[in-house]
Amino acid sequence: MATGTEVLEMLLPQGGWIITGNDWSGVQFIDERPKCTETQYTTGFAQYDNWKIEQAEANATVKAALLARLGIAADEAKLLLG
Numbered sequence: 001m002a003t004g005t006e007v008l009e010m011l012l013p014q015g016g017w018i019i020t021g022n023d024w025s026g027v028q029f030i031d032e033r034p035k036c037t038e039t040q041y042t043t044g045f046a047q048y049d050n051w052k053i054e055q056a057e058a059n060a061t062v063k064a065a066l067l068a069r070l071g072i073a074a075d076e077a078k079l080l081l082g
Contacts, residue, residue: 002048004041010051011036011044 002010004022016033020026024038036044067077 002045007041007044007048008036010048011040 004019004026008017008019008027012034014033016029016031016035018028018030024041027041029035063074067074070077072080
């Protein structure tokens with residue numbers, strides 16, 4: 001299950017908030033950046049796992065495209081970077 005911090009990072013990746021615990025009552029907005037509502041925060045817990053999967057799939061697609069552009073396999077890239 002997602003934590004309050006993870007949900008806020010999903011909803012407001014640019015920051016502008018701090019949180020104590022996982023409840024809405026522990027959320028404080030610290031500047032004038034866009035904010036989320038309590039409803040968005042609450043529903044974010046149900047959305048987090050799917051969002052995380054989508055992020056991983058998007059990263060895998062970008063990685064595969066980059067490796068193809070370089071003309072190397074993933075294990076070859078690991079050798080270069082490791």
